[in-house]
Amino acid sequence: MILLKQIKSRSIEHQFYRWMSVEVSAKISKSNDELRETSKFDQEWLQAKDFKEIPGPSTFKLLSHYLPGGKLHNSNLIDFYKLLRDEYGDISLIKGIMGKPNVVFTYNPADIEKVYRTEGIWPIRVGLETFTYYRKKVRPDVFKNIGGLVSEQGKAWADIRNKVNPIMMKVQTVRENLPDIDDISQQFLQKIEQLRDPKTKNIKTNFHDEVKLWAFESICCIGLNKRMGFLNSSGSVDPDALKLSDAMSRFFQLSFEFDVQPSIWKYYETPKFKTLIQTYDEITEITTKYINEAIANFGKGAGPTGVLEKLCCIDKQIAVVMAIDMLMAGMDTTSSVFLSTLYMIAKHPEKQNTLRREVMGILPDKNTPLTNENTKNMPYLRACIKEALRITPITPANFRLTGCDVVLSNYRVPKGTGVSMGMMPLTNSDVYFPQSSEFMPERWLKSGEGACPHAKGTNPFVYLPFGFGPRTCIGKRIAEMEMETLMTRLIRNYKISWYGDDLKYTSNIILIPAGDMRFKFEPI
Structure with a gap:
């Protein structure tokens, strides 16, 4: 033993x-x-060129571009990126002026991958400085020194992200809201019936505004567990919702002027800067009103608990800030991507027919409810949305601060340098996407009829519409569900076409469809 x-x-x-x-x-x-x-790395660093050798305009030349008569006077963000690339190639440097950091602009996928791979566990994406200034200096009474996911960096950002990720990034949690989002989509179809001209089948009002209200109704339902009634058949819309829509349009344009273009706002508050602060106030007051109403009704609503209530159980102040961010971000961004996708589908009837066959298989009866089960297999619809985002991403570039010393396009770039990664020109290049000017959802299909073999070989760091890594867009799952649901209902009920000139866009902080939305909806 x-x-x-x-x-x-x-x-x-x-x-x-x-x-x-x-x-x-x-x-x-x-x-x-x-x-x-x-x-x-040491060998690569020693062999690389000095940071100061990166080509780019002098401070004087850059400022002169924005003066009356200059190449960038009254320009948009896409004009700015195009000028830099045309004059200096795939990498350029804008030296920091008026309190802004140095920024490297690159269109090299290898650079983009390197920046993302070395960003660390707490990536730094400098947000809108006026946004942070407003929240922490002007209105600490509302935000309590919490800037939110856009503004915070480092551990403060990670603490917020870790609390909200399980609620906003988990597919099962987000899709608890599918029945309500489907109901909102069907209500939107009823609104279309009121807006269609009975003879021409064209929409008689500003369709962009109507899609914004659909997006806002959807995000309020998910975030606040509250139906706002923006799509009521009575035609009466809460005036605050319309005021918020107008304020958001001003916000995107003004923040572009003060946060992207050269500005003296840190040294002197111009009348236009005061208008931006007033716009922030208006957005804050309206969204806070809706949030307070929702908090007062916790536990009374039917269906799943809203994001605000779930987050309040974890941290009430973070919950309030995140709810404001959701209401701000969930209107213009989602509506813009949806309109771009709808436009592409309307312009390509053969693709629309393919999509309709897929939808008919899910909804043989128009009145069949959408469920998590019958929406699992919608590869072509998801490919249509991905393809629209390839051609017209919501923003033409992604931004990071380098997490360590790196070599980009054979230049030494020190830690903490801003890097703007120009995605839109790459996703619209035949080098990375053959026949890039064509709307081809098939390029995203992994298998089945019409799948494009070359799609599997595309550099994954060329196409990143929702970002990459820990700072991937927090609203990605929500936006995808909203767009997929409404598109399914529209395609099942209407033949959709476009008449008139091609759709135009404005580009400030985000890419937004502009002009008349010339859609025609014919019942099927």
Whole structure:
């Protein structure tokens, strides 16, 4: 018996030392790999050109572009990016002026991947400085020194993100709202019937405004668990919703002028800057009103608990700030992407017919409710949305501060340098997407009829409409569900066409469809 115990003890001891040997070997191997990577980087850094050698305009030349008669006077963001690339190539440098940091502009996918791969666990994406200033300096009474996911950095950002991720990024949690979102979509169809001219089938009012109200009704339902009634058949709309829509349009334009273009607002408050602050006030007051009403009705609503109530159980102040951000971001961004997708589908009847066949398989009867089960398999619809986002992404570039010293396009770029990664020109280039000017949802299909084999070989860092890594867009799941639901209902009920000139866009902070929305809806 004693001998048996000794043998067993030696066996355990042998296994322990064997495990320790493997563990130590693994650590040594990992250490050697890290040393090799460090040595490789040191060599790359020494061979690269100096940061100051990156081409770009002088401060004087840049400012002169924005003066009356200059190339960028009254321009938009896409004009700015195009001028830089045309004059300086795939990498350029704008030196920091008027309190702004140095910013490198790159159109090299290898650079983009390197920036994302080295950003660390707390990526820094400088938000809108006026936005942060307003929340922390002008209205600390409302925001309590919490800037939200757009403004916060480092651990403060990570603490917020860790609390909201399980609620806003988990597919099962978001899709609890599908029945309500489907109901809102069907209500939108009833609104279309009121807005259609009985003879021409054209929409008689500003369709863009109507889609904004659909998007706002949807995000209020998910965020606040509250139906706002923006799509009521009575035609009466809460005037505050319309005021918020107008304020958001002003916000995007004014923040572009003060946060992107050269501005003296940090040194002197111009009348237009005061207008921006008033716009922030208007947005804050309206969204706060809706949030307070929702808090007063916690527990009274039917259906799933809203995001605000779920977050209030974790941290009430973060919940309030996140709800404001959801109401701000959930109107113009979602409506813009949806209109772009609808426009592409309307302009390509053969693609629309393919999509309709998929939808008919899900909804043989128009009155069939959409469920998590019957919406699982909608590859073509999702491919249509992805393809529209490829051609007209919601923003033409992504932004980060470098998380460490890196070499971009053979130039040394120090840690903490701003990098603007121009995605839109890449996603519209034949180099990365053959026949890039064509609307081809098939390029996103992995298998089945019409799938494009070359889509599998596309550089994954060229197409990132919702960002990448820990700072991926927090509203991605919500926006996708909203758009998929309404598109399914529209395609099932109408043949959709476009008449007139091509759709135009304005580009400030985001890309927004502009002009008349010339859609025609013919019942099927």
